[in-house]
Amino acid sequence: MNELPSFFSVLGVVFVILIFIFGVLLLISIVLIYSILRKKKIIFPRTTLFLLDTLYYPLKRLVVSLNLDESVVDKIEIDIRNKILKNxxxxxxxxxxxxxxxxxxxxxxxxxxxxxxxxxxxxxxxxxxxxxxxxxxxxxxxxxxxxxxxxxxxxxxxxxxxxxxxxxxxxxxxxxxxxxxxxxxxxxxxxxxxxxxxxxxxxxxxxxxxxxxxxx
Ligand code: SF4
The missing domain is CATH 3.40.50 (Rossmann fold)
Structure with a gap:
């Protein structure tokens, strides 16, 4: 007879899934930042803004570790808000x-x-x-x-x-x-x-x- 998974093993699986989602979102955010910096054009502005707002502090650390200026995160957010709210x-x-x-x-x-x-x-x-x-x-x-x-x-x-x-x-x-x-x-x-x-x-x-x- 199969034993039910323990509370801690379920918790462990949930934790791994959350870490995975966090890593994927971080990766998507970095790809968006690089794309904006290269093309000088903001794609998916609301999605980008949501991701940058949500992952603000870890993204800033990641950006610095990739030898980019940490201000890019703020500057992109400011630029998007100006575009969205200017009207x-x-x-x-x-x-x-x-x-x-x-x-x-x-x-x-x-x-x-x-x-x-x-x-x-x-x-x-x-x-x-x-x-x-x-x-x-x-x-x-x-x-x-x-x-x-x-x-x-x-x-x-x-x-x-x-x-x-x-x-x-x-x-x-x-x-x-x-x-x-x-x-x-x-x-x-x-x-x-x-x-x-x-x-x-x-x-x-x-x-x-x-x-x-x-x-x-
Ligand atoms: S102009 Fe106004 S803000 Fe500037 S130094 Fe004079 S009092 Fe201060």
Whole structure:
């Protein structure tokens, strides 16, 4: 008479199957990443986005072990979200748009007051690019926030839930913020910093202006 398989042997089989599925998905993700990098064209955007979101941390480790820049995972996700969500963002009213800059874009000499609710209250001192940009936004009644951290955008949206959001940040922060906003179905568009780091980073402000005032 056959004995019933023990609980632990069933568990072992389930574990092996899960590892196998995980390995296959990881392999598919890497093939998609290589294909996107080679052809400069995103295929199966929603599937790719799902896989990259789900396998984010192991994929980043794998990408580094394959001598690729770990930022490719974030950059591909940002690119896909921009492509998928751009219609909603560009069809939103300009007066309903808000802009969120990263803290590191300010001058190290910035004297603006910082609060957890409002972020940096820019006084337009002119020591960094944000001052001039804020002047233009003030003239058009567009709100500008300077975020002390990636989760700050959640607080902003509690106060301005009907907004569409133009985000500027480094690849990790931008991807994280875009993930948060897309889960809440908030129209958004992301722009990467040109120079990253912890202080005095840089962004193409003309590009930010173009995307802020672009309507389709
Ligand atoms: S322009 Fe605004 S953000 Fe930039 S350094 Fe001056 S106060 Fe700070």
């Amino acid at each position: 909603e963002y560009f069809s939103s009213k300009i007066k309903d748009r808000i802009v969120v800059f990263p803290y590191c874009l300010r001058s190290v000499e910035c004297k603006a007051h910082v609060s957890p609710e409002l972020g940096v209250n820019c006084i337009k001192c002119g020591k960094c690019k944000i001052g001039n940009f804020k002047e233009i936004c003030d003239e058009n009644s567009i709100k500008v926030f300077i975020a002390p951290g990636g989760s700050f955008v959640k607080r902003v949206l509690k106060k301005h839930p009907k907004s569409s959001v133009l985000l500027v940040a480094c690849h990790v922060e931008l991807n994280e913020m875009m993930r948060i906003l897309s889960a809440k179905r908030i129209p958004e568009y992301g722009i990467l910093l040109e120079k990253t780091g912890c202080i005095e980073t840089d962004v193409d402000m003309e590009l930010v202006k173009d995307k802020l005032f672009e309507v389709r």
